[in-house]
Amino acid sequence: MQDRTGGSIARIEFHAPYHPNVLIRLFDTYYSIDGACSNRQDRYIHWITHFHFDHIRSSVAGGADFLLKQDEHITIYAPHDPTPVDECSSVFDIHRKLYAHHTKGKRVLVPVMPGEKIQFNGTTLEAVPLRHSIDNFALFIDNGRADFTVLVTGDWLGSDEENREAIVSREPSILISECRYVNERSYDMTAERMHAHLRDLVELRELLPDTVIIPYHISRTFSNISALNRIFDENNMVFGKKILFYEDIMQYEVTEPY
Numbered sequence: 001m002q003d004r005t006g007g008s009i010a011r012i013e014f015h016a017p018y019h020p021n022v023l024i025r026l027f028d029t030y031y032s033i034d035g036a037c038s039n040r041q042d043r044y045i046h047w048i049t050h051f052h053f054d055h056i057r058s059s060v061a062g063g064a065d066f067l068l069k070q071d072e073h074i075t076i077y078a079p080h081d082p083t084p085v086d087e088c089s090s091v092f093d094i095h096r097k098l099y100a101h102h103t104k105g106k107r108v109l110v111p112v113m114p115g116e117k118i119q120f121n122g123t124t125l126e127a128v129p130l131r132h133s134i135d136n137f138a139l140f141i142d143n144g145r146a147d148f149t150v151l152v153t154g155d156w157l158g159s160d161e162e163n164r165e166a167i168v169s170r171e172p173s174i175l176i177s178e179c180r181y182v183n184e185r186s187y188d189m190t191a192e193r194m195h196a197h198l199r200d201l202v203e204l205r206e207l208l209p210d211t212v213i214i215p216y217h218i219s220r221t222f223s224n225i226s227a228l229n230r231i232f233d234e235n236n237m238v239f240g241k242k243i244l245f246y247e248d249i250m251q252y253e254v255t256e257p258y
């Protein structure tokens with residue numbers, strides 16, 4: 001057993017099996033992906049993978065903007081989605097206005113380009129484009145202090161060869177992947193909807209033997225959590241609401257099941 005007196009070095013938290021929200025703590029820095037906002041700008045990264053409503057609603061609503069000092073802002077990184085909505089604005093533009101309007105200018109969307117790398121508190125954040133029905137940027141986190149990396153997919157087409165290559169080539173220590181459906185008969189439908197299926201993750205499992213795979217953002221049509229637990233367990237994947245990681249990532253601990 002790992003000596004745990006020094007405590008965990010990372011914690012990964014989900015809101016619910018079907019939610020796209022992911023909160024990662026790596027040492028003393030937090031990464032909120034498609035999730036709620038914090039006023040602690042010195043410690044928090046806020047990241048939006050793509051502009052589907054379930055991925056933005058937590059960061060546009062709620063939160064404690066009143067705790068911000070005057071002139072303080074919350075920065076939210078989001079894909080520079082240039083798709084035109086009308087003659088003068090893009091998908092990114094209308095969302096920047098939406099956030100500014102609802103938060104009286106307190107939350108500022110900052111555009112991220114495909115492949116862009118951002119430095120924060122000794123961490124490199126990389127926007128990894130993964131094909132989905134609209135522009136989606138997975139977040140690849142590489143923290144200089146730990147010898148492990150984390151990749152959070154957002155929504156992605158699991159059967160796409162380039163997508164798979166983008167993930168496999170980075171050999172993440174922890175892969176947090178959307179897994180919309182798990183039944184074999186749903187495979188074609190999952191691909192048509194540009195999502196990822198259990199079968200795609202099982203294939204990645206083969207290609208990434210040293211990676212801890214955590215499925216998330218499961219379809220709401222699954223209400224039988226114990227069946228999901230069994231399926232993911234059988235496929236050597238980690239499924240849980242709160243997971244702690246220690247120096248040896250294989251010594252992870254699910255501290256709160258769904």
Ligand SMILES: [Zn+2]
Nearest residue numbers: 020052054155
């Ligand atoms: Zn989604």
Ligand SMILES: [Zn+2]
Nearest residue numbers: 050052132155
């Ligand atoms: Zn989506």
